[in-house]
Amino acid sequence: MSNEINYCVFLGRSGVGFLHRLLKYILPKNRLRGDSQKPGLRMSGYSWLTVLMGVLLIVGLWLFAWQQINYDYDRTIQEASHDAMNLTKSLEEHVRRVVASADKDLLNIKKTYERDGSLSPVLADTVKNAANGPTLKQVAVINEQGRMVASSF
Secondary structure: OOOOOOOOOOOOHHHOOHHHHHHHHHOOHHHHHOOOOOHHHOOOHHHHHHHHHHHHHHHHHHHHHHHHHHHHHHHHHHHHHHHHHHHHHHHHHHHHHHHHHHHHHHHHHHHHHHHHOOOOHHHHHHHHHHHOOOOOOOOEEEOOOOOEEEEOO
C-alpha cells in the first residue's frame, strides 16, 4: 500500500479536478505524496479538513453573494415596475383632466353659438377665452354651410 493521499473533487464540468490543480500549484510534490524523507511536510487528516473547510467557506460566501445579488435584482425590478405603474396612473389622470377641460370649453362655445347665433360679440369673446386657456390653442366655429363664423386666429 502506498501512502499516497487519494482525493476527488467534482464541481460540475468546469470544476473537475479544481482542488487537485489548486493543491498542485500551492503545495510541493512531497506534501501530496507523503515522502518519508521529509516527514514534517506530510499533510495529516486535519490539514485536509482545514483545506476542505476553507473551500466550503469560500463556496458558502459565493453562494451568499449570489443570493444577495439575485434578491437585489428582483427588488429593483419590482420597484421599477411599481414606479412605472404610478407614472402610468398619473399620466392617465392628467389626460382625463385635460380632455374634460377641453370638452367643457367646447360645450360652452356650442351653447353660446346655439343661444346667440353667428357673429355675436359674446361668441367671439368665448372663442378667444377658450383659446387662451391651458388646453385649447386654436378654436374655430364653422356653421352648417361650412363657413367659418368665429375664430381665435
